[in-house]
Amino acid sequence: MSVKERLGLTTEPLYLMDGSAFIFRAFYAMQSMQRSDGFPTNALFIVTRILLKFLKDEQPTYFGFILDGKGKNFRHETYPEYKANRSATPEPLVQQLDPIKQAVRTLGLHLEISDNCEADDCIASLAARYKKERPVIIIGADKDLKQCLDENVFMWDPGVKQEKLTTLAEFREETGLEPSQWADFQAIIGDSSDNIPGVPGIGPKTAEKIFADYPTLEAIRDNFDALAPTLQKKFADHLENMFTFRTLTTLSTAQCDSLTLDHFRIDPIDGDKTADFLREYELRALLKDVAALAPVSAKVNTPATAKPAASDKPAAKSGTGSMQLGLFDAPAAPAAAPVAGHGSHAPEHGTNGNANRTSSLKLEDVTDVSALPDCSGKRIALVPMGEMLKRPECTMPSLLDMTAEEAKPEACIINVHVEGSDREYRYSGSLTALAGYATTADTVIAPDVKALLSIKSGWRSVESSRWFDLGLAAYLLDPEDRDYSWRRLSARADEFEVAAENPAQLAFALADDFMRRLQGADLVTLMRELELPLIRVLADMEEIGIHIDGTAFTAFLTEVQRELDRLTKAIYEAAGGSFNIRSAQQLGDLLFNKLGLKPKGKTKGGQISTSQAVLEKLAGEHEVIDLILEYRTLEKLRSTYLEPMPRLADAQGRIHTTFNQLATATGRLSSSNPNLQNIPVRGQFGPRMRACFTARKGCKLVSADYSQIELRVLAHCSQDPTLLEAFRNDQDIHSSTASVLFDVPTTEVSSDQRRNAKTINFGLVYGMGPQKLAQELKISLTEAKEFIERYFSKLQQLKAFYEQVEANAKEHGYVTTLIGRRRNVPEIQSGNNQMQSQARRQAINTVIQGSAADIIKIAMLRTAQDAELKTLKARLVLQVHDELLLEVPTENAEAAARRLADIMTGVHPGGTALDVPLKVDYGIGDGWHEAH
DNA sequence: GCGAATGA
DNA sequence: TCATTCGC
Numbered sequence: 001m002s003v004k005e006r007l008g009l010t011t012e013p014l015y016l017m018d019g020s021a022f023i024f025r026a027f028y029a030m031q032s033m034q035r036s037d038g039f040p041t042n043a044l045f046i047v048t049r050i051l052l053k054f055l056k057d058e059q060p061t062y063f064g065f066i067l068d069g070k071g072k073n074f075r076h077e078t079y080p081e082y083k084a085n086r087s088a089t090p091e092p093l094v095q096q097l098d099p100i101k102q103a104v105r106t107l108g109l110h111l112e113i114s115d116n117c118e119a120d121d122c123i124a125s126l127a128a129r130y131k132k133e134r135p136v137i138i139i140g141a142d143k144d145l146k147q148c149l150d151e152n153v154f155m156w157d158p159g160v161k162q163e164k165l166t167t168l169a170e171f172r173e174e175t176g177l178e179p180s181q182w183a184d185f186q187a188i189i190g191d192s193s194d195n196i197p198g199v200p201g202i203g204p205k206t207a208e209k210i211f212a213d214y215p216t217l218e219a220i221r222d223n224f225d226a227l228a229p230t231l232q233k234k235f236a237d238h239l240e241n242m243f244t245f246r247t248l249t250t251l252s253t254a255q256c257d258s259l260t261l262d263h264f265r266i267d268p269i270d271g272d273k274t275a276d277f278l279r280e281y282e283l284r285a286l287l288k289d290v291a292a293l294a295p296v297s298a299k300v301n302t303p304a305t306a307k308p309a310a311s312d313k314p315a316a317k318s319g320t321g322s323m324q325l326g327l328f329d330a331p332a333a334p335a336a337a338p339v340a341g342h343g344s345h346a347p348e349h350g351t352n353g354n355a356n357r358t359s360s361l362k363l364e365d366v367t368d369v370s371a372l373p374d375c376s377g378k379r380i381a382l383v384p385m386g387e388m389l390k391r392p393e394c395t396m397p398s399l400l401d402m403t404a405e406e407a408k409p410e411a412c413i414i415n416v417h418v419e420g421s422d423r424e425y426r427y428s429g430s431l432t433a434l435a436g437y438a439t440t441a442d443t444v445i446a447p448d449v450k451a452l453l454s455i456k457s458g459w460r461s462v463e464s465s466r467w468f469d470l471g472l473a474a475y476l477l478d479p480e481d482r483d484y485s486w487r488r489l490s491a492r493a494d495e496f497e498v499a500a501e502n503p504a505q506l507a508f509a510l511a512d513d514f515m516r517r518l519q520g521a522d523l524v525t526l527m528r529e530l531e532l533p534l535i536r537v538l539a540d541m542e543e544i545g546i547h548i549d550g551t552a553f554t555a556f557l558t559e560v561q562r563e564l565d566r567l568t569k570a571i572y573e574a575a576g577g578s579f580n581i582r583s584a585q586q587l588g589d590l591l592f593n594k595l596g597l598k599p600k601g602k603t604k605g606g607q608i609s610t611s612q613a614v615l616e617k618l619a620g621e622h623e624v625i626d627l628i629l630e631y632r633t634l635e636k637l638r639s640t641y642l643e644p645m646p647r648l649a650d651a652q653g654r655i656h657t658t659f660n661q662l663a664t665a666t667g668r669l670s671s672s673n674p675n676l677q678n679i680p681v682r683g684q685f686g687p688r689m690r691a692c693f694t695a696r697k698g699c700k701l702v703s704a705d706y707s708q709i710e711l712r713v714l715a716h717c718s719q720d721p722t723l724l725e726a727f728r729n730d731q732d733i734h735s736s737t738a739s740v741l742f743d744v745p746t747t748e749v750s751s752d753q754r755r756n757a758k759t760i761n762f763g764l765v766y767g768m769g770p771q772k773l774a775q776e777l778k779i780s781l782t783e784a785k786e787f788i789e790r791y792f793s794k795l796q797q798l799k800a801f802y803e804q805v806e807a808n809a810k811e812h813g814y815v816t817t818l819i820g821r822r823r824n825v826p827e828i829q830s831g832n833n834q835m836q837s838q839a840r841r842q843a844i845n846t847v848i849q850g851s852a853a854d855i856i857k858i859a860m861l862r863t864a865q866d867a868e869l870k871t872l873k874a875r876l877v878l879q880v881h882d883e884l885l886l887e888v889p890t891e892n893a894e895a896a897a898r899r900l901a902d903i904m905t906g907v908h909p910g911g912t913a914l915d916v917p918l919k920v921d922y923g924i925g926d927g928w929h930e931a932h
Numbered sequence: 933g934c935g936a937a938t939g940a
Numbered sequence: 941t942c943a944t945t946c947g948c
Binding site for chain 1: 938940
């Protein structure tokens with residue numbers, strides 16, 4: 001219901017908006033939003049959004065958008081300190097002032113800026129003048145404006161959180177004051193934003209009581225003797241000041257006298273002009289609001305970023321293959337490779353010579369899926385033109401009921417192209433509607449599918465098999481890159497020998513190129529059957545999150561903090577002074593200069609190392625060392641886990657990590673925001689830490705992890721008899737290795753021998769070099785090399801496998817895992833010995849670790865799709881490389897655990913079982929520690 | 933060795 | 941950016 005209806009007005013009101021205040025509020029309500037050239041648009045967007053909504057809801061006739069006029073006004077003359085505490089207006093806001101003024105005028109609204117006159121005074125003057133003939137509704141929240149309230153003057157604040165309509169009666173009710181007293185009231189209590197101190201010691205509550213007896217400043221002064229002694233004391237020094245303050249808090253009613261009502265009459269909005277303005281500033285999310293007010297021509301326009309028309313440019317780099325040929329010519333495009341799934345055929349190569357046939361697509365803005373061409377059975381490309389917002393419903397507060405989706409307008413613009421169409425659409429309508437539309441497509445090409453699934457707008461209704469994820473494809477083709485964002489992929493178009501005028505068109509071209517290369521590298525099955533379906537599993541896990549025990553976290557943090565305080569004191573005492581213990585530099589200075597300890601090594605950057613290893617060597621030389629080691633441990637615990645985790649929990653106490661599928665060169669997943677894959681497990685505090693991760697009420701956590709999965713993979717790949725036998729007989733692998741290595745029966749392996757064998761086994765898995773091994777085993781480099789030599793002479797078959805991997809890498813330039821995942825290792829050809837060794841270790845490490853990653857990914861997919869686990873209501877919540885964590889209703893926990901272990905054990909990568917059994921340990925508990 | 937996070 | 945430390 002409109003405001004004028006709520007007030008029951010019969011005469012058309014005059015609306016006066018405190019524009020300056022709204023601009024400020026808008027600017028700070030939303031951080032960073034900008035046009036593609038970097039021009040800030042956050043305040044412009046919100047102000048325009050407010051005005052559009054206002055016009056639509058209120059259907060006003062008279063309206064004024066009032067801004068502060070330039071120059072000093074009477075207040076500065078009266079009181080030089082007036083607003084002296086205001087810092088300079090931020091530059092990004094200044095830049096937006098002119099566009100905002102332009103927006104107001106474009107919408108057909110009156111803009112009022114009177115020199116030497118603040119917006120408030122202008123509003124007060126106009127209100128005082130027009131309230132005699134019609135209602136006045138002041139749109140604003142500034143408390144100074146309350147003095148304008150009257151039988152016929154109202155205040156309305158559309159509000160950040162909640163809108164508020166204030167009438168005279170409500171004002172009286174709330175304050176017990178009359179509007180005419182408001183300036184007096186403010187003069188006493190002060191106003192920090194205007195730098196008016198008021199009378200010290202008098203707050204709103206005291207002031208209200210005083211005003212009940214003495215309704216004006218004059219009355220207070222005249223009855224000074226009658227005031228309570230305490231009040232007398234407070235007022236004594238300010239009896240004159242408060243009158244000065246009142247001249248500041250009193251709004252002038254003598255301004256803007258040349259304005260007539262006609263100035264405020266609203267002109268009809270010009271839909272096309274407004275739409276052009278919005279496009280200029282890339283505020284396309286508002287187009288639909290304009291369309292609701294006035295007709296907007298369905299305009300086919302060139303890109304907003306003033307590029308020359310597409311046809312003016314040479315279409316593609318000559319001589320390079322352009323993928324567009326025929327792609328967009330209806331009805332069929334036989335030369336192009338149909339992307340992903342559904343009977344795709346081998347593509348034709350040899351696209352050279354067609355470079356000039358780039359078909360340039362016309363761009364069209366649409367806000368409704370009904371304006372998009374039918375895509376059933378066709379391929380479509382969807383390219384979000386901004387960052388997608390994850391979980392939009394719990395982001396920032398919004399003005400005027402904005403959803404966060406609207407608040408970040410560029411985020412919900414998606415460029416759409418449908419195979420065979422001569423258009424590319426800039427879609428700014430409902431994402432849910434677009435998702436529904438995409439459901440009918442044969443294939444949906446997008447740069448980042450998980451980002452779409454995560455915004456919860458119905459994208460999960462598009463079957464996994466219909467997606468083509470450009471980032472994923474690029475990752476599978478070359479997992480070494482750090483960045484598979486659309487920004488980067490589109491910037492690399494030249495490198496991929498692909499060209500297109502528009503984003504969605506480019507997505508098509510890239511998809512075709514990637515598909516061709518995936519087929520060439522035999523990666524299509526891996527993508528379609530594992531990685532692509534896994535996206536949905538990861539999105540689900542992220543959304544579900546893991547429950548934490550907030551109370552346990554808090555208690556833990558308190559204890560750790562107390563210990564840290566104690567250690568800090570002890571360290572300062574032992575060190576003979578205070579310093580920043582967290583600073584490696586200051587710590588080094590203390591240890592090696594002030595205390596004269598001997599440095600035990602340097603860091604990569606040449607600084608003296610203060611690492612744990614060094615400190616441990618120094619232990620016993622000075623009492624601070626132990627204290628510092630303990631401090632480090634606790635500080636790590638506090639800063640990395642205890643402090644941040646509870647803050648990341650949602651209202652249900654659950655933490656939602658992000659699983660990155662495109663992060664590692666070997667094929668493993670990574671976790672971030674927060675990283676839940678490095679929660680402490682060992683050490684003094686590991687168990688307690690993990691116990692803080694719990695199942696929700698009525699549920700248990702089920703943890704299942706592969707035992708020695710990398711070494712089992714290694715046994716399978718190398719067929720080394722020592723390893724095969726050990727695993728087939730379910731023996732302790734490190735003891736078995738030690739037994740062979742040191743020529744002693746398994747039963748007589750010493751704990752030292754076992755530990756050495758374990759270290760080298762580990763080293764193999766992680767691609768450790770002799771240097772690292774020496775460090776780890778605390779032996780010399782020569783000894784380490786000899787040790788490795790001995791190891792390989794005892795495990796001949798393993799050695800042969802390593803050599804084979806190396807030869808393979810040298811021959812092809814890449815290595816592959818059990819199911820054909822690839823990693824390029826070009827440095828294996830390097831003349832640099834160091835580089836070559838590094839590449840060799842990477843090659844081997846990738847085969848082992850990558851194959852293990854394949855196995856657990858397959859297990860994850862099976863787990864997520866398993867009907868039995870579904871009926872048991874078991875939900876995957878975490879993956880930690882070789883471990884899966886489920887949350888299951890207590891009564892089903894045991895069954896789910898057994899089922900999960902079965903699934904994990906039964907993984908057959910590439911269709912056949914490994915030559916050694918996969919062993920899985922599992923547990924059940926309320927917390928992660930107990931379950932593990 | 934890798935990936936993530938923290939703090940100077 | 942570097943140094944450090946957690947997990948696997």
